[in-house]
Amino acid sequence: MIADMILTGGIVVDDRSQTRADVAIKDGHILAVGAPEAMPDARERVDVTGLHLLPGAIDVHVHFREPGYTHKEDWQTGTDAAAMGGVTTVFEMPNTHPPTRSVVELRQKQELARKARVDFGLYGLMAEDNIGELEALAEAGANAFKCFMGNTFGNLPSPSTGAMLEGFEIAAKLGLRVSLHAETWSIMAWRQKRLEAAGIHHPLAHIAARPEIVAIEAVGRAAALAEWTGARIHVLHISSAGELVPLAEAKRRGVDITGETCPCYLMLDSSDYARLGSVIRVNPPVREARDSAAIWEALASGVVDMIATDHAPHTPEEKQRDNIWQADCGFPGVETQMPLMLTAVAEGRITLEQYVRMSAVAPARAFGLWPMKGRIAPGAHADIAAVDLTRRETIAAQNLHSRGKITPFEGVETTGAPVHTLVRGRFVQRDRKLVPNMAGHGRQVTDIQQMPAAAPRNTDQSLAAILGQKG
Ligand code: NCD
Ligand code: ZN
Numbered sequence: 001m002i003a004d005m006i007l008t009g010g011i012v013v014d015d016r017s018q019t020r021a022d023v024a025i026k027d028g029h030i031l032a033v034g035a036p037e038a039m040p041d042a043r044e045r046v047d048v049t050g051l052h053l054l055p056g057a058i059d060v061h062v063h064f065r066e067p068g069y070t071h072k073e074d075w076q077t078g079t080d081a082a083a084m085g086g087v088t089t090v091f092e093m094p095n096t097h098p099p100t101r102s103v104v105e106l107r108q109k110q111e112l113a114r115k116a117r118v119d120f121g122l123y124g125l126m127a128e129d130n131i132g133e134l135e136a137l138a139e140a141g142a143n144a145f146k147c148f149m150g151n152t153f154g155n156l157p158s159p160s161t162g163a164m165l166e167g168f169e170i171a172a173k174l175g176l177r178v179s180l181h182a183e184t185w186s187i188m189a190w191r192q193k194r195l196e197a198a199g200i201h202h203p204l205a206h207i208a209a210r211p212e213i214v215a216i217e218a219v220g221r222a223a224a225l226a227e228w229t230g231a232r233i234h235v236l237h238i239s240s241a242g243e244l245v246p247l248a249e250a251k252r253r254g255v256d257i258t259g260e261t262c263p264c265y266l267m268l269d270s271s272d273y274a275r276l277g278s279v280i281r282v283n284p285p286v287r288e289a290r291d292s293a294a295i296w297e298a299l300a301s302g303v304v305d306m307i308a309t310d311h312a313p314h315t316p317e318e319k320q321r322d323n324i325w326q327a328d329c330g331f332p333g334v335e336t337q338m339p340l341m342l343t344a345v346a347e348g349r350i351t352l353e354q355y356v357r358m359s360a361v362a363p364a365r366a367f368g369l370w371p372m373k374g375r376i377a378p379g380a381h382a383d384i385a386a387v388d389l390t391r392r393e394t395i396a397a398q399n400l401h402s403r404g405k406i407t408p409f410e411g412v413e414t415t416g417a418p419v420h421t422l423v424r425g426r427f428v429q430r431d432r433k434l435v436p437n438m439a440g441h442g443r444q445v446t447d448i449q450q451m452p453a454a455a456p457r458n459t460d461q462s463l464a465a466i467l468g469q470k471g
Pocket of ligand 1: 063152283310312331
């Protein structure tokens with residue numbers, strides 16, 4: 001058999017080891033990994049000597065804003081940024097306008113996402129008023145559900161615990177994971193109202209409105225519902241030491257719960273608010289240095305499973321406001337995650353193998369993309385980030401590919417960057433430049449997603465069972 005391409009001279013990295021090996025690719029898949037003399041013939045050979053070949057990052061938390069907010073981002077700019085960042089698969093969030101709340105909006109988004117440069121999954125919304133749509137959303141190809149326990153950009157009302165329980169009953173049966181914005185709305189709405197009434201509107205008031213109890217309460221409550229129903233859940237953007245406790249406890253009890261954090265919660269803290277002002281505003285807030293320290297530890301030990309970005313671009317006008325309550329929350333991240341985390345590798349905070357575990361292996365497993373994605377091994381998709389661990393760059397808005405470029409990491413010097421990105425065997429980024437005509441190469445991952453068999457619990461007490469008996 002003749003391969004389409006051989007990447008020769010690189011070092012292949014997985015979550016346990018680094019091996020000097022060539023990689024043969026055919027029809028978008030990995031054909032062989034091994035010594036040069038064991039490689040088949042190939043139409044093309046690409047020398048990657050000096051580079052480390054990582055499974056492309058899988059970022060399960062991006063907001064690409066289309067439809068509805070394309071002045072912030074769209075599917076082309078968002079996936080361009082992903083390709084530049086070594087990210088080969090993204091899962092995109094439903095807080096667009098209209099939100100992805102039923103099959104109509106899912107189909108619309110699938111259409112818009114046809115210009116994607118990298119592969120993608122799509123979240124369906126789980127809210128108070130669309131519980132009846134969840135099965136149809138899954139049927140139409142939603143890859144996971146997103147439940148906003150707290151209000152954030154898009155102002156989607158957070159579901160009551162009652163609606164969430166029914167949502168979890170349905171998700172448990174379907175087997176799809178429910179990703180949670182785990183901040184309890186009633187607590188923070190109350191506190192923000194009190195702060196605003198007192199005329200307090202400096203940047204640090206954002207933390208005061210959302211102290212870690214907001215996340216502790218939400219994670220604990222969601223874990224109880226997941227345990228009861230057998231639903232799989234994922235805690236998005238872990239920001240506090242406090243919420244690690246209910247997360248770790250739930251894992252010990254056998255709840256199917258995973259967690260992610262984002263670079264801002266590891267690399268920024270409350271001492272950065274004076275310098276960055278409203279630019280640092282994000283939900284949940286960047287907290288104290290002791291929170292970052294605890295999250296680093298939990299990430300290294302695996303209590304926090306993965307790194308995502310919560311890529312949430314806005315315009316400079318929307319971000320820079322004197323009154324903190326008027327600044328939009330979030331910032332772009334899909335392009336800067338890998339350079340920032342590789343810098344942490346260069347500094348010895350984590351190993352490269354740990355990074356591969358948290359950026360590719362763990363998300364692939366949690367969201368059913370394993371064994372087709374998340375590894376460089378025969379049979380898998382050839383999704384590869386070829387990284388130069390010594391490459392020095394400085395993060396600057398003008399170089400970012402997102403439409404909403406304003407970032408709290410402006411001016412940060414990084415060591416290590418993806419110099420090529422391949423999605424299913426094709427270069428989408430090469431030598432730090434976008435490859436022309438590759439917009440539209442991205443595909444939805446529905447065909448390869450294989451969630452382990454669902455294990456719903458207490459089904460006899462589910463609303464569906466009880467209402468079904470009635471007639
Ligand atoms: C996100 C956004 O802008 O869509 N903002 C944020 O502060 N994280 C929404 C979210 O993930 O909460
Ligand atoms: Zn969120």
